[in-house]
Amino acid sequence: MNKFTPIIGLEVHIELSTKSKMFCGCSSDHFGKAPNTQVCPVCLGLPGALPFANKEAVTATVKFGQAFGSRINSFSKFDRKHYFYPDLPKSYQISQYDMPLCVGGAFEDKRIRRVHLEEDTGKLVHETINGEKSTLIDFNRSSVPLMEMVTEPDFHDTVSIIRFLKEAQMVARYLGISNADMEKGSMRLEANISLSTEEGIKKGELPNYKVELKNINSFKFLEKAINAEIKRQEEILTAGGTIHSETRGYDEVKQTTYSQRSKEEAKDYRYFPEPDLPPMRFTDGEIEEIKNSLPELPKDKRKRFADKYSLSNDYIEILISNPGRSSYFEEAVSLGQNWNLSAKLIADLMINKKLDLQHPEPAGLIKKVVEIIKVEYSDGSDVETAVNEVVAEESKAVKDYNNGKGEVVGFLMGMVQKKLKGKGNPSMVREKLLNKLNER
Amino acid sequence: MKNTKDIPLTIKETQEGLLKKKFSAMELVDAYLGKIDEEKDLNAYITICDDEAYKKAGEVDKLIANNSLDFSENFPLLGATIGHKDLFLTKGIRTTAASKVLNGYVPAYSATAVARMEKAGGIILGKTNCDAWAHGASGENSDFGPTKNPWNKKFVPGGSSSGSAVSVAAGLSLIATGTDTGGSIRQPANFCGVVGLKPTYGAVSRYGIIAMASSLDSVGNFGKSVADVETVFNVTKGEDGRDSTVKNAEFIKPKGKIKIGIPKEYFVEGVDKEVAESVIKVSKVFEKAGIELREISLPHTKYAISVYYIVQPAEVSSNLGRYDGIRYGNPRADFGAEAKRRIMLGTYVLSAGYYDAFYLKAQKVRSKLIGDFEAAFETVDAILAPVSPTPAFKLGEKASDPLKMYLADIFTAPANLAGIPGLSIPSGFNEGGLPLGFQLLGPRFSEPVLFELGKLYEKETDYKAILPNL
Structure with a gap:
């Protein structure tokens, strides 16, 4: 019995494999590098440092959107998204709020809302140093270009989600803009999950809550994590309970989701246009040119x-x-x-x-x-032996051949192949058979 | 140099003296550092960098010894002593923004402007005092104590670039740098009787300068003559590949008969009589020199301060977030009252539900202000206006009333909101012996026109820089 239909929307983050970072000249190839060796005043957020946008990353995002049929905004801009976290050195992330690079698009029947460009954060590393639990910050990943694709809530099962993600991954690889490797963190998934009743579906209404499932880092856990959350919600709703909007994480060991942050603690990001970066403008010609360059x-x-x-x-x-x-x-x-x-x-x-x-x-x-x-193929002597045997055994067919019935050659060849268990080279079998037949 | 009174007052005099061996750069640095020490009570400097100054002086002397020809073209600031506002990052030299929060912070890199001035032959003497984080119009907001006006130590020097204005006015350095977000160069220049330039937004890189309000911050400088300020501007301007708001734009050059507009909205009630009269007197000088004067209107001027005190704190609250007590050694509690006030104001106007009513609306009015200037510059080449409604006020007079202090920016903030250049020029003294002056505003990238007019004024009035008797 399935009373509920899962309503799921996705946020897919893909790290772009540009040569340099999003807003500075540091290398963006951070995977497995010694901590804090690929940093500069800009990606460390030092006083006075300013961002300088990476054109390659902008073009890559436009391409990705175009691959899914997005409309490219002729006027786009960056915004500051504010929150405090130790891996975010400026206290704001440069992202895109109301004017993303790409709007709309779809993969089959799954609609894409937008694709925008932002910078990645640093990474917290938890270690025990001299017996003391410590948290260290590695800024190698800080300001690596990060593309975010947001879908409409068009997914109802994990099969279609995986299909969609594989497509996104494939497109990124085709465009050569990212390896989109989930295990290496260059592709990350957040899923907004809620359950709708039959009645709700009929009315075309979305549920009045959504649970954001964060940081799903492998295809392996994706299915388990989403299904675990669906099951949790089903149980609550079946028991007549209500579900609150919140952010949850997935515990790979316990195979359950756990609450990270409730909606009441939701952050006000205080978005405003990034004054350090001029808005981006694209002419129809420029957009067309990028489109024509797609493989x-x-x-x-x-x-x-x-x-x-x-x-x-x-x-x-x-x-x-x-x-x-x-x-x-x-x-x-x-x-x-x-x-x-x-x-x-x-x-x-x-x-x-x-x-x-x-x-x-x-x-x-x-x-x-x-x-x-x-x-x-059987070797020549085997073929000869088989031919000799067949000619000896199939006297009727041989007689027919001698009487001018050439079509029996096919039959005789078949018999030879049968003896060779089909391993005879057809041209060799034919040649040797004809020689044998004709020498008589 | 036997007497600090012999300190040259312009870049030209300095370089002539060096090339003719009247004094060496070493002796020059000796004299300036001596004078800074003598005038310690002005509190113009937060950090003195003797070592760097002598090292650079040695290099300058060597350069002069090894070059017989005129090579100043490659070193336009050769031997010019500099005080950098303590918002400018100087590699290896403590940079505090005059806030306890950054006390002890030694930057790993230098600002583009600092590096360019050093490459041009300039000699850094130290880091000048200012209102903490450039928040203020009097210099009293510094966590390192207020700077005093060299013409009367009971008065404020203006702010926020207080130490830089005082350094140049009192002869503690030949030139000095500053930032102007709502008047922070032009107003202290006006209060201290020196020339101050707020360049076009996007003419000089902000890279390496501690941000106050990113869409308003303008990187400029002080000198004792228009020519010196122009020289420093030419050294510091232009793209650096780091500040993407900077453009190598085509500058507007003076041509034909120049027309100056006088905005009626800048001569309203509340403007000091002597200030208004002095600006009118200046207009007569221009008129006599063949410049056409026109009355113009900038109708949205009265909204400028409201707009400025929404946009600016919003950006301040964003820019100060990084000083979170984790990275720079000192706790957030070290922020002063004014910084806290602006962080709260800015956070409020950017909050969900208030953004449209405040920030967005302010940006719309900002467009109106820009429109005012654009309309005005259809008919005139430059605008002549007072810099501040009053001359320098007494220390402590407005310190307890932030709103009163904010109104000190009333004639300067519009240029920041519009991104246009402004040149603040001294024009004499009031009856109380405090400096008076005026500002010239022009369209974006019209600095050459402003310099031309400023030099014309100096020529017509036979202007000679003088140092206060301290």
Whole structure:
């Protein structure tokens, strides 16, 4: 019995892999670097330091929005979002409030509200130093460009959420703007979850509360975390209780969510336009130019692979999930044409045999495939033996052949192949069979 | 240099003296540091940096010894002694913003303006006193004690760049830097009888200068002549790749017959009689020199202070958030009353539910003020106006009444809200022996026009800088 429908909206954060940080010249490649080695007055928020916007990050965000059909705001700006936390050195985060770079868009039936650009924060590291529990701050991540995509509350189950996230990840990789790796923290998810009744759905009303589930850091836990929260809410509502809007986290060990902050303690971020950064203006021509620079996107490749290669959807998804792998496939197919190797065979060898991992170049894979096919053919003497046996055994067919019934060759070839367990090289079998038949 | 009275009063005199070997940079620094010490009770400096000063003087002397030709083009500030407002970050030299919160803070980098002036041959002497975080119009808000007016020590020097104005006025440095967010250069220049420039917003980089209100802060300087102020402006202006509001814009140059507008809204009740008369006298000097005068109207002037005291505290509250007691060694309780007042005001006007009524509305009125100036500059090239409704007031006179103090910005804040340049120029003394002066305002990036007019005024009045008898 399912009385409730989960109503879920997503906030997806993707760290952009630009060369430098969002507002300064420090390297944005912070993963695994020694703490506080990639910092400067700007990303440390020192007195007097000023932000200087990274154009590459702005373009990357515009591309990402365009990939999902967003409208690009011709006038956009940065805003200051204020809150106090030790990993936020300026006491405000430079983000975008009411004029994000990208508005609207969708992936299939899931609508996107906006995509905006902001800066990441530093990182707190909890350690015991000389027996004392201490918290240290690493600012290497401070001011790394962070793109945030906000969806409408169009999700009702984890399957569609994972599908959506995989698409976002794939698009980011296709555009070369981020690895969007959840485990490394370059893609992070927050889900706003509430449950609607049948009546509510009919009336088209959203529930009067929402629970923000924060910092879901792996695909592995995503499903468990969201389902745990759905279950928690179901139990409360079924028992006739009410749910308060709040922020919750997921405990991976206990596999339950726990309250982090109630709505009453909700923060007033005191947004106002960032005076240190002039607003961004884009002409139609500039927006068009960026759009024209987009590579083929997953959705287009998906369609093309289905049309051109007639592969199953599963195969297509696996191949296109990695742009490098899909172009490898296409090159291999093109090379394989010389040996009549089918696209399906190549896809098979890549997906089931992982041959592409052993051969970094598609040409290497094709060479190997051709070799395998050769090796698997029975050798010449086996073929000869089989031919001799068949000619001896199938006297009727041989007689027919001698009477000018050429079509029996196919039958005889089949019989030879049967003896060879199908391992005969067709041209060799044919050649030896015809020689044998004709010498009589 | 035997007598500190022989200290040169302009960059030109300084460089001539150095090149003709009348004195060395070392001797110059000796004399200035001696004088700063003699006039300690003015409280113009928070930090003196003898070591850096002598080191730089040595470099200057070496440069002069090794160069026979005129090389001042590469070193426009060669030998010019500088006092930097203690809001300007100086690498390795304590920078406090005159607040206990930053007492002991030694920056890891220098402001763009500081670095450019040093590269141009300038010699840093120290960090000048100011109202803490540049909050104030009298210099009394400093956590390091008030600065005194060198023309009468019972009076305030104006603020917030109090120490810088006093340093130049009293001959404690040849030039000095300042920031002008609502009048913090022009008003103390006016109270101390020196020239002060508030450049166009976006002409000089704010990088490395402790922010007060980011959309209003303007980085300028003080000197004893318009020419000196112009020289420093030319050294400090231009893009640095760090302040993205700075543009290498095309400057407006003076051409044809210049017209000066006199705004009737700046000669209203409450303006000191001597102040108003002195500005009218100045207008006659321009008229005599062939400049056309016109009465103009800036109808939204009366809203300027209201707008300013919404926008400015909002940005102040945001900018001061980083001094959270975690990073700079001193607790938040060390913030003075005025900073606390502005943090609360600003936090309030930015809060959800109040933003539209205050901040957003203020920004709309700000656009009206900008519109006033734009309309005026359709018909005139520059505007002549008083800097402050009164000459310098007595120490303590307004200290207990913040609203009264805020009104001291009434004629200066509009230029900050509009982002236009303003040049404050001395024009003599009132009956009580306190300096009088005026300001010239122009369209954005019209500094060359203001300098031209300022120099014309100096020429017509045969202006000679004098030092107070201390």
